[in-house]
Amino acid sequence: LADEEEAVAELGGRREEISEELERAREELTECDERIAEFREESSRKASRLASLKEFEEGYAWCDDGVKSLMTGGKVAGSQELSRDLFLGLVADHIRVPREYETAVEAVLGEKLQYVVVKSQSDGVRAIDYLKRASLGRGSFVPLEVRPHTSAGSAFEHLREAVPLIEQITVQDDYRAIVNELLGDVLLIPSLVNGISLWQQNGFCGTFVTPEGDIISPNGILTGGSNNGAGEKSLLRNRREITELTAEVADLANELQEQQNGRKRTASLIAQWDEELLRLRSQL
Numbered sequence: 001l002a003d004e005e006e007a008v009a010e011l012g013g014r015r016e017e018i019s020e021e022l023e024r025a026r027e028e029l030t031e032c033d034e035r036i037a038e039f040r041e042e043s044s045r046k047a048s049r050l051a052s053l054k055e056f057e058e059g060y061a062w063c064d065d066g067v068k069s070l071m072t073g074g075k076v077a078g079s080q081e082l083s084r085d086l087f088l089g090l091v092a093d094h095i096r097v098p099r100e101y102e103t104a105v106e107a108v109l110g111e112k113l114q115y116v117v118v119k120s121q122s123d124g125v126r127a128i129d130y131l132k133r134a135s136l137g138r139g140s141f142v143p144l145e146v147r148p149h150t151s152a153g154s155a156f157e158h159l160r161e162a163v164p165l166i167e168q169i170t171v172q173d174d175y176r177a178i179v180n181e182l183l184g185d186v187l188l189i190p191s192l193v194n195g196i197s198l199w200q201q202n203g204f205c206g207t208f209v210t211p212e213g214d215i216i217s218p219n220g221i222l223t224g225g226s227n228n229g230a231g232e233k234s235l236l237r238n239r240r241e242i243t244e245l246t247a248e249v250a251d252l253a254n255e256l257q258e259q260q261n262g263r264k265r266t267a268s269l270i271a272q273w274d275e276e277l278l279r280l281r282s283q284l
Helices: 002-058 065-069 099-114 120-135 173-184 192-200 235-283
Strands: 087-090 116-118 141-143 184-186 207-209
Touching: 002 235, 065 116, 065 120, 065 173, 065 184, 099 173, 099 184, 099 235, 116 120, 120 141, 192 207
Parallel strands: 116 141, 184 207
Antiparallel strands: 087 116
């Protein structure tokens, strides 16, 4: 009888242990389900935003009508369609700008970000003729063999605190000559007040720009203010967001898969403990 009572006590103790483990596992399963739901919701939201941005990107929705027609392969009635291979992308396609300098680059370049890169000026002429015949709008075309001009230079003692804006961005090698022509004479300054002080000292005939996008032209004209929601139409910002969201959605998919695998393991463990608990109850 003593042996049987001891065995029953051991079985009872084991049953209590399994019951506690089972309760913890069920709580973990509930938490896992909540995390999976959160990951799914976040992934769905970001995937939706990414799909929307890609749709706008592929349709060149932020570009002028002429550029949009060329880059999306529009046709001219009664004439042969221009080959999409004629165009090497937009200027914006060939630069990578850190988040903190996006506003400055867009303020300086403006519509120049939409310039269509072509191999030669003759290709640009063909594209312009195309736009004229179809009344599709206007476009600007920059050839790879763009002619360099004499730089205004920034090797002045008083300009040491200003930084060439082009040094803050990444440019594909084949297109560096083009970007040099567009940004080679642009210096980054901390504020308009600082820029005005430098401009008044003369010697530099380029453009000053602040990280907020305020500009001092070579002749002293000031441009600045609020963007008034223009960020939604920002080529650089939206392309960066596409890159970031693509990586985030991939990470969320991996994390979701890990959570689902963990849930399967926990559910399997719960099933095993349920069977063990039933066995112990029958023995008791």
